[in-house]
Amino acid sequence: MMNYSLRSGFLGMTFPAAVTLLCGSLLWTGCGQAEAPRQHPHVVLLVVDTLRQDRLNPYRDPGRMVTPNLQDLVSQEGAVALPGLLAASSWTKPSMATIWTGQTPAQHGVMRLQGAHARLQTEQTLPVSFAAAGYRTGGVMSNFLLTRRMGAGFERGFQFWDDAPGRHPNPHRGTTAQEVTSSGLSWLKQQGAHQDMPPVFLMLHYFDPHASFEDQVDVDFSVPDYDGWVTPGASTDLLREYQAKVTAEDQAALLGWYDEEIWAVDRAIGQVVETLKAQGMWEDTILMITADHGEELGERQHIGHTQTLMSELVDVPLVVHIPEAYQSRWNLPEANGQGGYAMTQLMPALLAVSGVPMPPQCRLEAPEILQAEVDFEPVRKEHVEKFVRQRAVRAHGLQLTWDLRGEQMWLHDLTQDPQMMQALPADHPGWSKMRPLLDQVQFWEAP
Secondary structure, three states, rough: OOOOOOOOOOOOOOOOHHHOOOOOOOOOOOOOOEEEOOOOOEEEEEEEEEOOOHHHHHHHHOOOOOOOHHHHHOOOEEEEEOOEOOOOOOOOOHHHHOOOHOOHHHOOOOOOOOOOHOOOOOOOOHHHHHHHOOEEEEEEEOHHHHHHHHHOOOOOOOOOOOOOHOOOOOOHHHHHOHHHHHHOOOHHHHEEEEEEEEOOOEEEEOOOOOOOOOOOOOOOOOOEEEEEEEEOOOOHHHHHHHHHHHHHHHHHHHHHHHHHHHHHOOOOOOHHHHHHOOOOOHHHHHEEEOOOOOOOOOOOOOOEEOOOOHHHHHOOOEEEEEEHHHHHHOOOOOOOHOEEEHHHHHHHHHHHHOOOOOOOOOOOOOOOEEEEEEEEEOOOOOHHHOOOOEEEEEEOOOEEEOOOOOOOOEEOOOOOOOOOOOOOOOOOOOOHHHHHHOOOOOOOOOO
C-alpha cells in the first residue's frame, strides 16, 4: 500500500480516483484469516471554527511546524489533505448549516444571527441521519451561536450533546480545545469495547482559533522584538479599532498568535487520533477534519470574518482518513472535474461511505459551479461596517466576486494568484466566461 500526499496524490491521481483502485473489502489478520469489516464504520467529524487552509503544514510550503499532528496524519495510509474545498459562506451559521444539511444557503435558508433565518429549517440533518441508522451520536459544541439555548437546532439527532464549552461568560477569551476533546473522548470511551460497540458518530467543534487569539504556554510563535498594539488576548473591539491601520509587522504578530491557537487544536486532534488507535477503532473509523470558514488577519484592512469572500475566508481545509476496508465506498466528486470541492458534498459523502441512507434533499453529485455567499446583518446596528452582501462563483480556475452593497465586481485567477491579491483587468477574457455563471446558480435572498 502506498501513501497519499497532497503534493503527489496516489500515483499522481486524484484521491477519489485513486481509492477506487485500492482493494479493501476485507481486513486480514496476521494468521491469514479474513475478517469482514463493519457494515457501518464509525465516523468522527472535527470542525475547527475560523481555520484558514493556508496556515496548516499539509497545505503550505515548508515553514514553522504549526500542525505536526495533521502532518503526521496525512503521511499515513488512507489519509490525505484535499485542496480546493470552498466554504459556503464566510461566517459560521450558513456554513455549518450547509455541512449539516448538504444544501446551499439558498436551500437551507440560514443566513441570520436572529429570527427564523437563524434556525435550521429541516429536521433531516447529518446527525439525525446517523441516529436513524442506528448510530450512537455524540457532539461537543464550542461556538456560542450553535448552543442549545440559541435555538438554532444544531443539537438535533445527538443522543449526547455538550455545549458547555460554548457557554463560557466570555466565549471569545480562553482556549477550549482541551475541554472539547476531553468531553468527546470521555463519551466515546463510555460506549464500551470496540468489538461490541454499535457504530458511533462523534462530532467535535473547536472554537479556537477564533479571536481573541490567546498565548499558548507550550509553544512560542511570537515575533521577537515586536512592541506594537497586537497582544495575545486582544479584544475583538480592539482588533476592529486597529484593523484599518495594520502594518506588515502587525500582521506577522497576528499570524503568530493565530498559529499558536491552531497549534492547540492540532494537539487536540492528535489526542483524538491516539485514542481511536488505543481503542482499536482506527481501522474502522472515517475521520474528517474541516472548517466552517477562515479568518482575515489584516490582508485587506480587516481582522475577523464575514467581510469578504476572498481566499483567506473561504478556502478551508479538508483532511480525511478512509480505512482500507471502506475506500471503495468513498466518493467526493470534484466540481466540474476541476479539482475544487463543494461544502454541500460533505454530508452525502459521509453518509455514502458509511452505508447510511441519504435524506431526500441530499445528493452526491459534482456541481458544475462552486459558489459562496455572505449576507451578514450584525446585531449591533452601530457596526455599519459589518453589513455585508457578497456573492462568488468559481470555475475555470477563476473566481468572480460580486459586492452587491458596493456595486463592485472582482475577477481573480486562482491558478496564478491563489491569495487573490491582484484583481484581473476589465478586458480580461475570463469576464465573458464568469459573468453568466452568476445567473446560473441560486443565491440566498433576504426576506
